[in-house]
Amino acid sequence: MCKEEQEEEWLIDSAFSLHMTGRLEYLRDFMPICNGENVTFDNNVNRIIKGYSVLTAWNFSIQKVAYVEGFKHNLINVGQLCKAGYQVKFDNEYCYIMTSDRSTCLIKSKSEGTMYPLDVSLIIGKPQFCFLSKAVSEVSWLWHRKLVHLEFRYINNLVTGEFV
Incomplete structure (x- = not known):
């Protein structure tokens, strides 16, 4: 399958x-994963889940994203977002993905007809410029940006009190 045939938007x-x-x-x-589950689509085509991963934008992460080799689309499931603690709200124009207490809107995506494309800037692959944080990923990325892309190991040292 050519990459040109695959969708880029989520x-x-x-x-x-x-x-x-x-x-x-x-x-x-x-x-x-070794023995991945089958996914069956509307046209009765079966694909195998090859593994799971994380999708990261600048202000949040989505856990347990299935990699399905040969799948042409990129889908974020509303039910899985809700189970992960996010609030999802739709109106005539937008879809809002918010924190569980609805205090922060993480994403506001404008509808295109009956579809709601995810309007985010993704971090593609593993970032080369920083280390993974031990703190909650959303908070870590927020502080990473606020501290002008300070490495996560230094942010962790700040959190654990190793710097004054």
Whole structure:
């Protein structure tokens, strides 16, 4: 399959039961699985889940995104977002993905007809410029940006009190 045939945008979806993509380069911390489950699509085509990973934008991360080799679309599942603690709200124009207490809107995506493309800037693959944090990923990325891209190991040292 050519990459040119694959979608680049992500769609917020309620029909599928998983976050899914066929683009491994969009994912970070990929964990392959040996005996992946089959996914059956509307046209009775079966694909195998090859593993799970994390999709990271600048202000949040989506866990357990299935990599389905040969899948042409990129889908974010509403139910899985809700189970992860996010609030998802739709109106005539927008989809809002918010923190569980609704105090912060993480993403506001404008509808295109009946579809809601996810309007985010993704961090493609594993960032080369910083280390992974031991703190909650959303908070870590926020402080990483506020501290002008300070390495995560230094942010962790600040949190644990190793710097005054």
